[in-house]
Amino acid sequence: MSVRIGVVVFPGSNRDIDAVNALRIAGAEPVPLWHEEASLDGVAAVLLPGGFAYGDYLRAGVIARFSPVMRSVSAFAADGGLVLGICNGFQVLTEAHLLPGALLRNRGLRFVSREVAIVAERLDSPFTRAIEERGPLRMPVAHGEGCFYADEPTLDALERDGQVLFRYVDPDDGRVAGGEDDRANPNGSLRAIAGVTNATGNVAGLMPHPETAVEALLGSDDGLGIIRSLVDSAAERSAGGRPVTVGPR
Amino acid sequence: MSPTTEFRFAVNVTPKPGILDPQGRAVEGSLGHLGIEGVSAIRVGRRIELTVAAPDEPAARAVVERLASELLSNPLIEAYELESLGGASSTTSSAIGASW
Numbered sequence: 001m002s003v004r005i006g007v008v009v010f011p012g013s014n015r016d017i018d019a020v021n022a023l024r025i026a027g028a029e030p031v032p033l034w035h036e037e038a039s040l041d042g043v044a045a046v047l048l049p050g051g052f053a054y055g056d057y058l059r060a061g062v063i064a065r066f067s068p069v070m071r072s073v074s075a076f077a078a079d080g081g082l083v084l085g086i087c088n089g090f091q092v093l094t095e096a097h098l099l100p101g102a103l104l105r106n107r108g109l110r111f112v113s114r115e116v117a118i119v120a121e122r123l124d125s126p127f128t129r130a131i132e133e134r135g136p137l138r139m140p141v142a143h144g145e146g147c148f149y150a151d152e153p154t155l156d157a158l159e160r161d162g163q164v165l166f167r168y169v170d171p172d173d174g175r176v177a178g179g180e181d182d183r184a185n186p187n188g189s190l191r192a193i194a195g196v197t198n199a200t201g202n203v204a205g206l207m208p209h210p211e212t213a214v215e216a217l218l219g220s221d222d223g224l225g226i227i228r229s230l231v232d233s234a235a236e237r238s239a240g241g242r243p244v245t246v247g248p249r
Numbered sequence: 250m251s252p253t254t255e256f257r258f259a260v261n262v263t264p265k266p267g268i269l270d271p272q273g274r275a276v277e278g279s280l281g282h283l284g285i286e287g288v289s290a291i292r293v294g295r296r297i298e299l300t301v302a303a304p305d306e307p308a309a310r311a312v313v314e315r316l317a318s319e320l321l322s323n324p325l326i327e328a329y330e331l332e333s334l335g336g337a338s339s340t341t342s343s344a345i346g347a348s349w
Contacts, residue, residue: 059323066320095323102326105271149269149326188269 003235006043007081008073008089010064015050015087015211022211023047024229026224038068045082045234048089050142050209060103060145061091070096082126082237083203084230087143090195090205098203099196100158101150103237107188111144115176115220117171118194118208121164125197126233127204128165131225136174138220140215146195146207148189155191166195166206183239195215253302255310257334262322263294284313298334306333 005028007019020030031043035053040046054063064070068093077083077098085093093099106112109194119135120128131137150158158164168177169192180188187207195206210223264270273295280288299316303309313331322329 058321062323076345102323104269104326107269107271109271109275147269147271 002027002029003044003045003052003231003238004029004031004041006031006040006046007118007235008033008046008048008069008094010033010035010051010053010067012053012055013049013051013088015209018209019047019049019086019211020226022223023122024230025214026228028231028234033069035064035067035069038072038146040069040072040076044238045084045230046076046093047211047230048073048083048085048205049211050087050089052053053088053092055205056088059095060148061088061093064092065096077198077203080202082230083236084127085203085205085211086211087141087146087207090207090216091145093203093205096193099198099205100154100163100218101148101193103145103207104149105145106143106186107147108175108186111142111188112146112248113142114140114186115171116141116194117169117174118166118206118207119169119174119176119183120166122162125165125201125204125229127197127226127229130228130232135222136169136171137213137222137225138171139208139210139223141208143187143207146187146189148187148191148193148207150190155193158196159191161199163197163199164191164193164195165204166193166208168192168194202204253304254309255300255302257298257300258309259332259334260297260299260313260317260321260329261294261332262297262317262327262329263292265328276336283287292333293328330337 005023007016007030009016009032023030085090091103117136117138168185177192179185185192197204213220213223270292273278273291300313301309317329
Protein backbone atom coordinates (compact mmCIF):
# COMPACT_ATOMS: atom_id res chain seq x y z
CA MET A 1 0.00 0.00 0.00
CA SER A 2 1.41 3.32 -0.98
CA VAL A 3 2.00 6.01 1.60
CA ARG A 4 -0.51 8.87 1.76
CA ILE A 5 0.95 12.37 1.48
CA GLY A 6 -1.15 15.50 1.83
CA VAL A 7 -0.97 18.35 -0.68
CA VAL A 8 -2.41 21.53 0.80
CA VAL A 9 -4.58 23.55 -1.56
CA PHE A 10 -5.00 27.24 -0.81
CA PRO A 11 -7.00 29.63 -2.96
CA GLY A 12 -4.28 30.67 -5.38
CA SER A 13 -2.20 27.50 -5.21
CA ASN A 14 -1.26 26.62 -8.79
CA ARG A 15 1.43 23.96 -8.51
CA ASP A 16 -0.71 21.56 -6.51
CA ILE A 17 -1.43 19.41 -9.56
CA ASP A 18 2.30 19.22 -10.33
CA ALA A 19 2.91 18.13 -6.73
CA VAL A 20 0.19 15.47 -7.01
CA ASN A 21 1.74 14.24 -10.26
CA ALA A 22 5.25 14.11 -8.78
CA LEU A 23 4.09 12.24 -5.68
CA ARG A 24 2.34 9.65 -7.88
CA ILE A 25 5.51 9.18 -9.95
CA ALA A 26 7.42 8.70 -6.68
CA GLY A 27 4.98 5.99 -5.63
CA ALA A 28 2.84 7.85 -3.08
CA GLU A 29 -0.89 8.40 -2.87
CA PRO A 30 -1.47 12.17 -2.93
CA VAL A 31 -4.27 13.49 -0.73
CA PRO A 32 -5.52 17.02 -1.44
CA LEU A 33 -6.07 19.00 1.79
CA TRP A 34 -8.37 22.03 1.45
CA HIS A 35 -7.21 25.10 3.38
CA GLU A 36 -10.47 25.48 5.29
CA GLU A 37 -10.35 21.94 6.66
CA ALA A 38 -8.48 21.42 9.91
CA SER A 39 -8.19 17.66 9.33
CA LEU A 40 -5.01 16.29 7.82
CA ASP A 41 -6.88 13.08 6.99
CA GLY A 42 -4.24 10.87 8.57
CA VAL A 43 -1.52 11.60 6.01
CA ALA A 44 2.07 10.56 6.71
CA ALA A 45 3.60 13.83 5.42
CA VAL A 46 2.46 17.20 4.12
CA LEU A 47 3.58 19.06 1.01
CA LEU A 48 2.83 22.77 0.63
CA PRO A 49 2.86 23.50 -3.10
CA GLY A 50 3.74 26.59 -5.08
CA GLY A 51 1.42 29.32 -6.25
CA PHE A 52 0.09 32.57 -4.88
CA ALA A 53 -1.88 31.59 -1.78
CA TYR A 54 -4.53 34.21 -1.07
CA GLY A 55 -3.10 36.25 -3.93
CA ASP A 56 0.13 36.81 -1.97
CA TYR A 57 -1.68 39.85 -0.56
CA LEU A 58 0.04 41.73 2.27
CA ARG A 59 3.12 39.45 2.16
CA ALA A 60 3.62 36.19 0.33
CA GLY A 61 2.43 33.37 2.56
CA VAL A 62 1.24 35.37 5.54
CA ILE A 63 -2.52 35.03 5.15
CA ALA A 64 -2.21 31.31 4.47
CA ARG A 65 -0.46 31.00 7.81
CA PHE A 66 -3.70 31.67 9.67
CA SER A 67 -5.84 29.17 7.77
CA PRO A 68 -7.35 26.19 9.64
CA VAL A 69 -5.19 23.70 7.76
CA MET A 70 -1.98 25.51 8.78
CA ARG A 71 -2.85 25.26 12.47
CA SER A 72 -3.00 21.49 11.98
CA VAL A 73 0.21 21.50 9.94
CA SER A 74 1.96 23.39 12.77
CA ALA A 75 0.79 20.82 15.31
CA PHE A 76 1.80 18.00 12.95
CA ALA A 77 5.27 19.53 12.55
CA ALA A 78 5.63 20.04 16.30
CA ASP A 79 4.99 16.32 16.72
CA GLY A 80 7.81 15.52 14.32
CA GLY A 81 5.70 15.15 11.16
CA LEU A 82 7.42 15.70 7.82
CA VAL A 83 6.51 18.92 6.02
CA LEU A 84 7.99 20.13 2.73
CA GLY A 85 7.24 23.58 1.32
CA ILE A 86 8.03 24.40 -2.28
CA CYS A 87 8.26 28.01 -3.47
CA ASN A 88 5.09 29.66 -2.12
CA GLY A 89 4.92 26.76 0.35
CA PHE A 90 8.38 27.76 1.57
CA GLN A 91 7.13 31.34 2.01
CA VAL A 92 4.14 30.07 4.00
CA LEU A 93 6.43 28.04 6.29
CA THR A 94 8.71 31.00 7.04
CA GLU A 95 5.71 33.23 7.76
CA ALA A 96 4.33 30.52 10.06
CA HIS A 97 7.71 30.48 11.88
CA LEU A 98 8.08 26.79 11.07
CA LEU A 99 11.25 27.66 9.16
CA PRO A 100 13.89 30.32 9.86
CA GLY A 101 14.45 33.41 7.75
CA ALA A 102 12.30 35.34 5.32
CA LEU A 103 11.93 35.53 1.56
CA LEU A 104 12.32 39.04 0.21
CA ARG A 105 11.66 40.43 -3.22
CA ASN A 106 14.24 39.26 -5.73
CA ARG A 107 17.20 41.59 -5.62
CA GLY A 108 17.28 41.76 -9.40
CA LEU A 109 13.77 43.28 -9.28
CA ARG A 110 12.45 40.73 -11.75
CA PHE A 111 10.11 37.81 -11.48
CA VAL A 112 12.48 34.99 -12.42
CA SER A 113 11.13 32.00 -14.33
CA ARG A 114 13.87 29.75 -15.68
CA GLU A 115 15.98 26.72 -14.93
CA VAL A 116 18.56 26.93 -12.15
CA ALA A 117 20.94 24.46 -10.54
CA ILE A 118 21.21 23.59 -6.87
CA VAL A 119 23.22 21.20 -4.74
CA ALA A 120 22.05 19.36 -1.66
CA GLU A 121 24.26 20.34 1.26
CA ARG A 122 23.54 17.06 2.97
CA LEU A 123 22.25 13.70 1.82
CA ASP A 124 21.22 12.37 5.22
CA SER A 125 18.04 14.43 5.63
CA PRO A 126 14.48 13.10 5.17
CA PHE A 127 14.25 15.33 2.08
CA THR A 128 17.50 14.39 0.33
CA ARG A 129 18.25 10.78 1.31
CA ALA A 130 17.17 9.34 -2.05
CA ILE A 131 19.39 11.72 -4.04
CA GLU A 132 22.37 9.83 -5.36
CA GLU A 133 24.70 12.79 -5.76
CA ARG A 134 24.68 16.27 -4.28
CA GLY A 135 24.26 17.78 -7.71
CA PRO A 136 24.15 20.05 -9.56
CA LEU A 137 20.44 19.30 -9.78
CA ARG A 138 18.64 21.18 -12.54
CA MET A 139 15.08 22.41 -11.95
CA PRO A 140 13.02 25.53 -12.57
CA VAL A 141 12.35 28.52 -10.38
CA ALA A 142 9.36 30.81 -10.86
CA HIS A 143 9.06 33.51 -8.23
CA GLY A 144 9.24 37.22 -7.51
CA GLU A 145 10.02 36.92 -3.81
CA GLY A 146 12.67 34.30 -3.30
CA CYS A 147 15.63 36.15 -1.86
CA PHE A 148 16.46 34.21 1.29
CA TYR A 149 17.25 36.56 4.14
CA ALA A 150 18.26 36.11 7.76
CA ASP A 151 20.59 38.19 9.88
CA GLU A 152 24.27 37.24 10.02
CA PRO A 153 24.18 35.41 13.38
CA THR A 154 21.20 33.37 12.17
CA LEU A 155 22.97 32.53 8.89
CA ASP A 156 26.05 31.41 10.84
CA ALA A 157 23.88 29.26 13.12
CA LEU A 158 22.05 27.70 10.17
CA GLU A 159 25.34 26.72 8.58
CA ARG A 160 26.81 25.47 11.84
CA ASP A 161 23.75 23.36 12.64
CA GLY A 162 23.41 21.85 9.18
CA GLN A 163 20.12 23.58 8.45
CA VAL A 164 21.17 24.84 5.02
CA LEU A 165 19.74 22.12 2.80
CA PHE A 166 20.18 23.50 -0.73
CA ARG A 167 22.35 26.14 -2.37
CA TYR A 168 22.28 27.65 -5.83
CA VAL A 169 25.30 26.66 -7.89
CA ASP A 170 26.68 27.21 -11.35
CA PRO A 171 25.05 24.51 -13.51
CA ASP A 172 28.28 23.78 -15.36
CA ASP A 173 30.96 23.51 -12.72
CA GLY A 174 28.96 23.20 -9.47
CA ARG A 175 30.60 26.30 -7.99
CA VAL A 176 28.44 27.86 -5.27
CA ALA A 177 26.66 30.89 -6.70
CA GLY A 178 27.85 34.35 -5.79
CA GLY A 179 25.70 37.36 -4.98
CA GLU A 180 23.03 39.10 -6.95
CA ASP A 181 25.31 39.79 -9.91
CA ASP A 182 25.84 36.09 -10.45
CA ARG A 183 23.29 34.63 -12.84
CA ALA A 184 23.55 31.32 -10.96
CA ASN A 185 21.86 33.02 -7.98
CA PRO A 186 18.43 33.85 -9.43
CA ASN A 187 17.18 36.08 -6.63
CA GLY A 188 20.21 37.31 -4.69
CA SER A 189 19.67 34.93 -1.76
CA LEU A 190 22.19 35.43 1.00
CA ARG A 191 24.95 32.82 0.94
CA ALA A 192 23.18 31.40 -2.14
CA ILE A 193 20.72 29.57 0.11
CA ALA A 194 17.92 27.90 -1.88
CA GLY A 195 16.45 25.77 0.89
CA VAL A 196 16.61 25.25 4.65
CA THR A 197 15.29 22.95 7.36
CA ASN A 198 14.05 23.66 10.86
CA ALA A 199 16.26 22.85 13.85
CA THR A 200 14.76 19.37 14.26
CA GLY A 201 15.11 18.56 10.58
CA ASN A 202 11.51 17.48 9.92
CA VAL A 203 10.37 20.65 8.15
CA ALA A 204 12.05 21.90 4.97
CA GLY A 205 11.45 24.47 2.27
CA LEU A 206 13.04 25.44 -1.01
CA MET A 207 12.31 27.99 -3.72
CA PRO A 208 13.10 25.85 -6.80
CA HIS A 209 10.50 23.39 -8.08
CA PRO A 210 11.60 19.74 -7.79
CA GLU A 211 8.01 18.66 -8.46
CA THR A 212 8.17 20.03 -12.01
CA ALA A 213 11.48 18.30 -12.72
CA VAL A 214 10.40 14.68 -12.42
CA GLU A 215 10.31 13.54 -16.05
CA ALA A 216 13.37 13.50 -18.29
CA LEU A 217 11.11 13.91 -21.31
CA LEU A 218 10.12 17.35 -20.00
CA GLY A 219 13.69 18.57 -19.55
CA SER A 220 14.92 17.24 -16.22
CA ASP A 221 14.13 14.60 -13.65
CA ASP A 222 16.65 15.92 -11.16
CA GLY A 223 13.86 16.88 -8.77
CA LEU A 224 12.56 13.36 -8.40
CA GLY A 225 15.17 12.46 -5.79
CA ILE A 226 13.80 15.13 -3.46
CA ILE A 227 10.19 13.99 -3.90
CA ARG A 228 11.23 10.36 -3.55
CA SER A 229 13.13 11.19 -0.36
CA LEU A 230 9.98 12.67 1.14
CA VAL A 231 7.94 9.62 0.10
CA ASP A 232 10.50 7.13 1.43
CA SER A 233 10.86 8.99 4.74
CA ALA A 234 7.09 9.23 5.17
CA ALA A 235 6.64 5.53 4.40
CA GLU A 236 9.32 4.61 6.88
CA ARG A 237 7.83 6.76 9.60
CA SER A 238 4.30 5.49 9.14
CA ALA A 239 5.55 1.89 9.12
CA GLY A 240 7.51 2.61 12.29
CA GLY A 241 4.30 3.25 14.16
CA ARG A 242 4.88 6.93 14.69
CA PRO A 243 1.68 8.93 15.17
CA VAL A 244 0.61 10.02 11.72
CA THR A 245 -2.83 11.32 12.54
CA VAL A 246 -2.75 14.70 14.16
CA GLY A 247 -5.84 16.77 14.70
CA PRO A 248 -6.02 20.46 15.48
CA ARG A 249 -5.08 21.49 18.97
CA MET B 250 -22.72 45.00 27.07
CA SER B 251 -20.23 47.79 27.58
CA PRO B 252 -20.46 50.69 25.20
CA THR B 253 -17.80 50.85 22.52
CA THR B 254 -16.36 53.66 20.51
CA GLU B 255 -14.74 53.44 17.14
CA PHE B 256 -11.10 54.42 16.84
CA ARG B 257 -9.31 54.92 13.56
CA PHE B 258 -5.63 53.94 13.23
CA ALA B 259 -2.98 53.69 10.59
CA VAL B 260 -0.18 51.13 10.77
CA ASN B 261 2.92 52.19 8.87
CA VAL B 262 5.12 49.23 7.98
CA THR B 263 8.66 49.79 6.70
CA PRO B 264 11.68 47.58 6.05
CA LYS B 265 13.94 47.53 9.12
CA PRO B 266 17.16 49.52 8.87
CA GLY B 267 19.80 47.50 7.10
CA ILE B 268 17.32 45.14 5.44
CA LEU B 269 17.56 44.95 1.69
CA ASP B 270 14.82 46.95 0.03
CA PRO B 271 14.85 46.23 -3.70
CA GLN B 272 11.74 48.36 -4.21
CA GLY B 273 13.37 51.36 -2.60
CA ARG B 274 16.44 50.81 -4.71
CA ALA B 275 14.34 50.62 -7.87
CA VAL B 276 12.64 53.89 -7.04
CA GLU B 277 16.00 55.45 -6.31
CA GLY B 278 17.31 54.21 -9.63
CA SER B 279 14.57 56.09 -11.46
CA LEU B 280 15.47 59.48 -10.01
CA GLY B 281 18.04 60.15 -12.70
CA HIS B 282 15.35 59.87 -15.34
CA LEU B 283 13.43 62.62 -13.58
CA GLY B 284 16.49 64.82 -13.38
CA ILE B 285 16.32 64.78 -9.59
CA GLU B 286 19.49 64.84 -7.53
CA GLY B 287 20.25 64.69 -3.83
CA VAL B 288 17.56 62.17 -2.85
CA SER B 289 18.75 59.01 -1.15
CA ALA B 290 17.89 56.25 1.33
CA ILE B 291 14.47 55.58 -0.16
CA ARG B 292 12.59 52.86 1.70
CA VAL B 293 9.28 51.55 0.43
CA GLY B 294 6.78 50.28 2.97
CA ARG B 295 3.04 50.00 3.25
CA ARG B 296 0.32 51.72 5.18
CA ILE B 297 -2.78 49.99 6.52
CA GLU B 298 -5.70 52.02 7.87
CA LEU B 299 -8.34 50.44 10.05
CA THR B 300 -11.17 51.10 12.49
CA VAL B 301 -11.43 49.32 15.84
CA ALA B 302 -14.47 49.26 18.09
CA ALA B 303 -13.34 49.14 21.72
CA PRO B 304 -14.32 50.49 25.14
CA ASP B 305 -11.46 53.00 25.14
CA GLU B 306 -8.36 54.11 23.27
CA PRO B 307 -5.81 51.88 25.11
CA ALA B 308 -7.97 48.83 24.46
CA ALA B 309 -8.24 49.72 20.78
CA ARG B 310 -4.51 50.32 20.58
CA ALA B 311 -3.79 46.91 22.12
CA VAL B 312 -5.82 45.24 19.38
CA VAL B 313 -3.96 47.15 16.68
CA GLU B 314 -0.60 46.32 18.29
CA ARG B 315 -1.38 42.62 18.13
CA LEU B 316 -2.60 42.86 14.57
CA ALA B 317 0.47 44.84 13.54
CA SER B 318 2.97 42.47 15.09
CA GLU B 319 1.29 39.18 14.14
CA LEU B 320 -0.15 39.87 10.72
CA LEU B 321 0.56 43.26 9.19
CA SER B 322 4.34 43.14 9.65
CA ASN B 323 6.97 40.42 9.72
CA PRO B 324 9.07 41.35 12.78
CA LEU B 325 12.09 39.67 11.24
CA ILE B 326 12.34 42.16 8.40
CA GLU B 327 9.87 44.95 9.07
CA ALA B 328 9.21 47.63 11.68
CA TYR B 329 5.86 49.26 12.27
CA GLU B 330 4.48 52.40 13.86
CA LEU B 331 0.94 53.03 14.99
CA GLU B 332 -0.63 56.32 14.14
CA SER B 333 -3.87 57.45 15.71
CA LEU B 334 -6.24 59.00 13.21
CA GLY B 335 -8.70 60.11 15.86
CA GLY B 336 -11.76 58.92 17.67
CA ALA B 337 -15.31 58.05 16.75
CA SER B 338 -15.91 57.66 13.08
CA SER B 339 -19.68 57.68 13.47
CA THR B 340 -19.58 61.01 11.72
CA THR B 341 -17.53 61.00 8.57
CA SER B 342 -15.91 64.34 9.23
CA SER B 343 -14.13 63.34 12.43
CA ALA B 344 -11.62 61.07 10.73
CA ILE B 345 -10.66 63.60 8.14
CA GLY B 346 -7.65 65.74 8.73
CA ALA B 347 -6.55 63.99 11.89
CA SER B 348 -2.76 63.99 12.20
CA TRP B 349 -2.22 64.72 8.53
